[in-house]
Amino acid sequence: MTEKKMIVKPSTLPGFMELLPAEQIVFNHMRDTIRSVYERYGFIPLDTPVIEKSDVLLVKSGGETEKQVYRFMKGDSDLAMRFDLTVPLARYVAQHMADLTFPFRRYQIGKVYRGEKNQKGRFREFYQCDIDIIGRNHLDVVNDAEIPAIINDVFTQLGLPDFIIRINNRKLMNGLFQHFGLAGRPEILKAIDKLEKIGPDKTRKELMEAGIQEDSIDAIFRFIQLKGSNDEILDGLKQAAIDNELYQTGVEELTRVTRLIRAFGVPEAHFALDLTIVRGLDYYTGTVYETLLKNYPEIGSICSGGRYDNLAEHYTKEKLPGVGISIGLTRLFYQLNEAGLLGEMKEQVLTQLLVVPIGDTLETCAKVARRFRDANVITEVFLEDTKIAKKMNYANKQGIPWVVIIGDEEVQDGLVALKDLETGDQERMSWEEALKKITGS
């Protein structure tokens, strides 16, 4: 061709994660693990569009969120890319209500978009992995007890180091504030939310600056710094002379939820009642959760959520209470990778077997590959005509554990030479014997 091609430097946008193959395999392993746990609890998959009508998607938002949204015109249409999976869920449930069975248990794993400030560890395109249980008019509080079991299964199966699910109840907290004459003071929750980051002294100072009396602050601190086992904390909450209905409801809910969390199989070491957990100011109305890696508190919560009263008030007059959690997978993967915590997950490989022809044995190699693939062994055939050393090098680079070598002799004898790349052992055997060795059956 005479046409001179323009060459553009290939690059991606800042804040858009793109992984190399080995990392991508680990990432997918994490995503698959989360999905399989969500499914094991009977959650149904949804897959809503990434782009929605701006007037529908942005009905509730404002301020910081709205500024971050990827919004644009296409023809006459005002479009916006989803910035979370909760608003699309609300829209979905309201839109398809007549076709859904309640309680509606759905999971969604998908990418969302936020034009965040560009900085290390912040992503503009990232995966959220959400589950929610939605009731129509009513959803029993016992649903709140199943959520920690799901969180526990996810992080146990991911093999993450010591994690702890911290649980609080917003009714209990709001009742407490009512009791102390401090209702409707969001700055109190805001200050408590910062306790872990800034410490008790600075939190006290913030509360005093907000005009809270010192004896009220002392009273609040006696509660939020309750220490002990989960049962000891529940006892402490019950024994406190708080004559407030909301508080009492909160304590009852927390007691009921705690008992059932145990029945659902969460070990005591993996969940802790903790009155410093706030999780946002407005949305949650009952149980709230966050999840920390005990030895890496700087990573922050890796899975959070809670109970809300009304999912879709902007889309329907029906009341839809629910409870849910979200895992920000892109950020979690990034953080674990940075902290060196991907551990055994890094040993994930996909291809188990490379079939290597020597000489003109490709037809037999193809037939061998067919046999192994039919037995669900992930199999590649090295199809390029090159030196044997290069072929073996390919297997090594890709971390493929087994190689089957087929030369003219093997074709004649109906055998293969099976090589274990870890030990270096090589042995001639029948196809079926090789299959048994590789599958360990």
Add this chain to the structure above:
Amino acid sequence: MTEKKMIVKPSTLPGFMELLPAEQIVFNHMRDTIRSVYERYGFIPLDTPVIEKSDVLLVKSGGETEKQVYRFMKGDSDLAMRFDLTVPLARYVAQHMADLTFPFRRYQIGKVYRGEKNQKGRFREFYQCDIDIIGRNHLDVVNDAEIPAIINDVFTQLGLPDFIIRINNRKLMNGLFQHFGLAGRPEILKAIDKLEKIGPDKTRKELMEAGIQEDSIDAIFRFIQLKGSNDEILDGLKQAAIDNELYQTGVEELTRVTRLIRAFGVPEAHFALDLTIVRGLDYYTGTVYETLLKNYPEIGSICSGGRYDNLAEHYTKEKLPGVGISIGLTRLFYQLNEAGLLGEMKEQVLTQLLVVPIGDTLETCAKVARRFRDANVITEVFLEDTKIAKKMNYANKQGIPWVVIIGDEEVQDGLVALKDLETGDQERMSWEEALKKITGS
């Protein structure tokens, strides 16, 4: 609250598919099946960003494609949403070349965006499921023989009715045209491409109107209408007195590929050499594929692709030949659903077991659920306090096959009542017996 909430009618954009749960489960089953076949052949997953820099993504495109692209500004950045998975692959391979092992076998399953004209069966957001094998400087033609085996496995595993992979070779075709003095006449390929739709008479007419001599048209038709078994067609091609190097190379490639397709396990009934297959005018340079459902030709090709010479000429000076295919899953799902061809896939359910408490037996129910989930049985517990009939109705609506009922008596005796919703049979037994019955082990 005194604030009056604005209620917006929940709706999605035209051309953006959104499925109800039962359909979504079928869709995911199809997506998972495709993925698992792709992985079984050793393809590595990629997950490139949905949004890229416009100057990078649109370096090659123009005309119709460019008009369809979702392109917009965010701050100072000129952004575009991917319209296929091939351009991002080219960018990826060029960008990360030093970190990849060649031949590079990758699959990607993801959504792409095109502002198509709004009409039934056309989607603006749709899944593509692609595989490509990329060589560095060289990629042996035998790679082309593995692709039909993958297509065959995908559609066999999806349980689709009679499908046929039609295969041609562009070298052969171009050599033929050279031989007849018709090289560099794209209108010939264009006309042949329409043969199936408009029939031979209209195709002849188009060729005559393009100024092709009648004897040349006759000669071309003798080739493209070759009928018979794959071997008969190969024989016909070899016996034809076409003294052209490109043609000879094409025939050799097709012969070699055919022999190996068989070795890779594709039954003769599932692939057919067919000289009417063109698949686009510029991009492909060797083997080309398309896949039809024999009794539903109106659906068109459900999986197409071919061999190309240079994947990433706009991003690197390195020559990257490859071969690949794409399945447009959103459209395929839509078409199969419309044609009533989803068949047994529609019977997919996720939840296998509903645990139903009668009275205050929730703790035991939670423990039973734990036991079953640990054994990988997808299990829900009915957590709402309502009538037993409503609970059973939930199981029926969701198509859940098994129900375990636990009342006070079952708690006392350490048993469960297992009900098979298909037969209506109900029997008391131990947890482990119920587990055996459900898992069929």
